[in-house]
Structure formats: structure tokens, C-alpha cells
Amino acid sequence: MAAWMGLVGRYPALGALLAQVVACMVVAIAVVAALQLGGWRFSPLSVGLVQGAVAAWLVRRMGLSIWWWGLSLAFVPAVLLANGAALPSWLFLLGFVLVLLLNWNSISERVPLYLTGARSTDALATWLERRAPDFRFVDLGCGPAGALLCLARRFPEAQFVGVETAPLSFAIAWLRSLGRSNCRIRYVSLWRTDLADFDVAYCFLSPAPMAALWRKASAELPTGAWLISNSFEVPDIPADETLALHDWRQSRLMLWRMGH
Known part of the structure; x- marks a missing residue:
């Protein structure tokens, strides 16, 4: 099971696909049983909605980010609705391109889009309150920058930088940061x-790059600076501090202090 969950963490699309297949099988068995035992018949759309709910639940149990839940919930119902509607073919291409632009990093670096939730943001803010007010913070893969901007508003004397290479995520983050003087995307x-100018480097990546990221952080972060990872460990390097988030995934923030 641990090996399988590690594989899903590296390739979340594989987990989402498996959830769709398993949900289809479970719902198909249930529909056939209902027809045979009770003579109940269901519309294709109602069956699709149930299938989507089961797939979304499975994706949640796998620990994938929230946008995978929505995609899993809506996929089959959307296909059924599109099948009966006169939708232009370019609409499906547009949907594919948007998903690709949001998850560009999952192809080249095996880093899907994970969104830092409210619990993680609150835990980060509570921890950052211990620091001097003018700290420098970088989010390595900031996505649409929701958490980064929340922290920037909460700590106006600090400086925040978000880096992102998924084109659509970057565009959203850049637009949202306009007018925020202490936050740059x-x-x-x-x-x-270059991490040498930062006091705190935060990431929510995947298991795949963590060993390489540790080597980079160890070489570039100044003594006394911190590397913080949401959910994913550095192999064979115990964290100096761990913050439990008390969510349904039992996730945590792991913190390493450089050069001590």
C-alpha cells in the first residue's frame, strides 16, 4: 500500500484514472444489481453523478489535491452532457489546453498542482509570527498564489516571492499580486x-524532487534559514520541527533549519 501511495504521489493522473475505472466498476455492479433485484432503472446522468461522487471520494482518499476531486466528480457527467449537446469540438481542446497549462510541471518535473489549504496557511502564519517582521519568504511553485498572497497581507513588513513555470498558474498569480508591494511573482x-537571499523557502511539490531540493537548499540557503515542505519528506533527513495540520489526510508541515 505504501508503494502504491508513493506512485500516486508521483503520478497523480494515474491515481485519478484508476479512481475513474474503479468507480465505473462499482457503480455498474450497483446499477445491474438494482435492476435485477428491484427492477429500478436510472437515467444515464444520475448514474454519471453517482460515479463521479465515488471517483471523487476515491481521489480524496488517495490524498490528491482538491482540484482533482472536482475533475473526478465532473468528468463522466460532463461527457454525458456533451454527448447530447451540440458543442463545438474546439471546446474540448480548450479544456485540455487549460488543464495542461495549469499542470505543466507534472509533465517535466513530476510536480502536479497542489494548492496550499487554509490549515497549512494558518499554521505557516502562526510559525512566521515568531520571526522578525522583515523576513524574506519564497514559495517554490506558488501555483495561483492564494497562500502566498494571504501571508503577504498578514505580514506587510516581510517580502514574499513566488516562482512558477506553469503558464496559466503564473498568469493568475501575477495578476492577483498586482498592487501588492511586498509580493512578487x-x-x-x-x-x-537563487535561495541565498531568503530566510524561509516553502514548497508543496511531490516526493520526486525532494532529495534534489534538499541538496539545493543546503548549498544556497543561508545559515539559520528554513526549508519548509508541505506533506512530502526529504529522504533520510529527519525534520527539525513538524507541525501537524489535523486535517483528514493527517498531513503536516516539515521544517529543516540550515547549517545548525
């Missing part, structure tokens, strides 16, 4: 980001 890979 850069279209640059985390691997090309």
Missing part, C-alpha cells in the same frame, strides 16, 4: 531560483 523554475 516570477516566471522561473525553482531550480533556477
Whole structure:
């Protein structure tokens, strides 16, 4: 089971696909049983909605990010609705392109879009309150920058930088940061980001890059700076501090202090 969950963490699309297949099988068995035992018949759309709910529940149990839940819930119902509607073919291409632009990093770096939730943001803010007010914070893969902007508003004397290379995520983050003087969004890979100017480097990536990220952080972050990872460990390097988030996934923030 641990090996399987590790595989899903590296390739979330594989987990979402498996959830769709399993949900289809479960719902098909239930529909056939209801027809044979009770003579009950269901509309295709109602069956699709149930299938989507089962798939979304499975994706949630796998620990995938919230946008995978919505995609899993809506996929089959959307196909059924589209099948009966005169929709232009370009609409499906547009949907594919949007998903691709949001998850560009999952192809090249095996880093899907994970959104930092409210519990993680609150835990980060509580921890950051211990620091001097003018700290420098970088989010390595900030996505649409919801958490980063929340922290920037909460700590106006600090400086925040988000780096992102998924084009649509970057565009959303950049637009949202306009007018926020203490927050900048850069279209640059985390691997090309010099960490020497930061006191805190935060990431919510995947298991795949964590060993390489540790080597980069160890070489570039100044002594006394912190690396914070949401949910994913650095292999064989115990965290100096762990913050439990008390969510349904039992996720946590792991913190490493450099050079001590």
C-alpha cells in the first residue's frame, strides 16, 4: 500500500484514472444489481453523478489535491452532457489546453498542482509570527498564489516571492499580486531560483524532487534559514520541527533549519 501511495504521489493522473475505472466498476455492479433485484432503472446522468461522487471520494482518499476531486466528480457527467449537446469540438481542446497549462510541471518535473489549504496557511502564519517582521519568504511553485498572497497581507513588513513555470498558474498569480508591494511573482523554475537571499523557502511539490531540493537548499540557503515542505519528506533527513495540520489526510508541515 505504501508503494502504491508513493506512485500516486508521483503520478497523480494515474491515481485519478484508476479512481475513474474503479468507480465505473462499482457503480455498474450497483446499477445491474438494482435492476435485477428491484427492477429500478436510472437515467444515464444520475448514474454519471453517482460515479463521479465515488471517483471523487476515491481521489480524496488517495490524498490528491482538491482540484482533482472536482475533475473526478465532473468528468463522466460532463461527457454525458456533451454527448447530447451540440458543442463545438474546439471546446474540448480548450479544456485540455487549460488543464495542461495549469499542470505543466507534472509533465517535466513530476510536480502536479497542489494548492496550499487554509490549515497549512494558518499554521505557516502562526510559525512566521515568531520571526522578525522583515523576513524574506519564497514559495517554490506558488501555483495561483492564494497562500502566498494571504501571508503577504498578514505580514506587510516581510517580502514574499513566488516562482512558477506553469503558464496559466503564473498568469493568475501575477495578476492577483498586482498592487501588492511586498509580493512578487516570477516566471522561473525553482531550480533556477537563487535561495541565498531568503530566510524561509516553502514548497508543496511531490516526493520526486525532494532529495534534489534538499541538496539545493543546503548549498544556497543561508545559515539559520528554513526549508519548509508541505506533506512530502526529504529522504533520510529527519525534520527539525513538524507541525501537524489535523486535517483528514493527517498531513503536516516539515521544517529543516540550515547549517545548525
